[in-house]
Amino acid sequence: MRVIFMGTPEFSVPALRAIAARHEVVAVYSQPPRAAGRGQKPRPSAVHAAAEELGIEVRTPLRLRDPAEQAAFATLGADVAVVVAYGLILPQPVLDAPRLGCLNIHASLLPRWRGAAPIHRAVMAGDAETGVTIMRMEAGLDTGPVLVEARTPIGAEETTADLHDRLSVMGAGLIVDVLDRLPLPAVPQAEVGVTYAAKIDxxxxxxxxxxxxxxxxxxxxxxxxxxxxxxxxxxxxxxxxxxxxxxxxxxxxxxxxxxxxxxxxxxxxxxxxxxxxxxxxxxxxxxxxxxxxxxxx
Known part of the structure; x- marks a missing residue:
């Protein structure tokens, strides 16, 4: 399958590696390099670095609203796009471009903890369990219909870092399974139980x-x-x-x-x-x- 991968932080890297081992990743989209370290030199994101190691083309647009960027995305002829903590809003022309749409790996059991910091908020709220959801993306914030989910308990002494690493690996396994079985039916999210994981202040x-x-x-x-x-x-x-x-x-x-x-x-x-x-x-x-x-x- 021809896959576009869109992600930025370390959380996204296991999914990229798992997909690249089984499918043709035609391009990786990631946030532009940011100044970091003592010298404040531009440093590529974790996904950017992993993609270069795998020999995959990397694109780092500042935004995707430009019609030229949208056209460049469409010309890749992807079957599907996989989005994992990318950090940019996908406009409708981008969502519509892949033949099978854009799929998102989200680190919660939707509709609980939509938004930016689902792992932090689950631990801070004392949730007994969390998990990973694969959903088909639409214009709303994490509102798309769900293809599959996987659940896991949150340990009594588990930190966000611990849970982050476990969910990252879970998400990688889950998305590979989903890609192998596409197309899959998608179930609309429940209208009750919606919570938002606001960015940590x-x-x-x-x-x-x-x-x-x-x-x-x-x-x-x-x-x-x-x-x-x-x-x-x-x-x-x-x-x-x-x-x-x-x-x-x-x-x-x-x-x-x-x-x-x-x-x-x-x-x-x-x-x-x-x-x-x-x-x-x-x-x-x-x-x-x-x-x-x-x-x-």
């Missing part, structure tokens, strides 16, 4: 120890590794990257021993954290030679 990231332990724990795991939940410890901003709810009571922010901190209800044990300018460390390593104050602000 860094203002959400500061830990409020007066909140119940279950909420603090979900925040820490949900924002790990980016942007990272944080608190101030003796005037230093520290990212908290892994945690679990444990037994314990005290004034909010009180250190109960080790890196266990009292919350508004219950306590949270921080399992991994990152001091300013240092690498992430497990609590045992972090606390060597670094004493915590009796209470956090």
């Amino acid at each position: 860094k203002a959400e990231a500061r830990v409020d120890w007066s909140q119940p332990a279950i909420e603090v724990d979900r925040l820490i795991r949900g924002l790990s590794p980016f942007p990272g939940a944080w608190c101030e410890i003796a005037g230093e901003r520290v990212k908290l990257l892994r945690s679990r709810v444990v037994a314990g009571q005290g004034a909010p922010g009180q250190v109960l021993g080790g890196f266990t901190v009292a919350c508004g209800d219950g306590a949270v044990e921080v399992l991994e954290a990152q001091r300013s300018g240092k690498k992430p460390m497990a609590t045992e390593e972090l606390l060597r030679g670094w004493g915590l104050p009796a209470r956090f602000g």
Whole structure:
């Protein structure tokens, strides 16, 4: 099958590799290289780099509204386009160009968590399970009919990073199966249970120890590794990257021993954290030679 692949971050790479192993990927579309690193030199996206490694043509338009870009897309003569966290809105002429349409790999069980940050929001909300949905794209935001889905539980100590990696691999396996069986019937999404996964705002990231332990724990795991939940410890901003709810009571922010901190209800044990300018460390390593104050602000 002739496939156009459209994606940008690391999450999309396993799907690209899986598709390229079985089908002809005629072109890859990705976001343009962005300035990164100390020298702020343009760096290609993860998908861009993987496509070049695979010897596939890469296109990086700033937008797809230009009729010339739409015509160039159509002339590829694709059977189907697969879209995974691409980052650009696809106008109707692009959606209509492939013979079998444009399929999207979305990291939630639609219609729950439509939008930009479905993995973060599922962890932060304390969802018991999530999954991957393959849908046929239409003009609305993640509103298209569903071809297939795969479900998975969210572990009690799982972070967004952990779940991201699992769902990425699940999505790759699922899209290969779908491509092998096209055309498939598509079922409209339910009209009830719709939620939106708004983009993560860094203002959400500061830990409020007066909140119940279950909420603090979900925040820490949900924002790990980016942007990272944080608190101030003796005037230093520290990212908290892994945690679990444990037994314990005290004034909010009180250190109960080790890196266990009292919350508004219950306590949270921080399992991994990152001091300013240092690498992430497990609590045992972090606390060597670094004493915590009796209470956090």
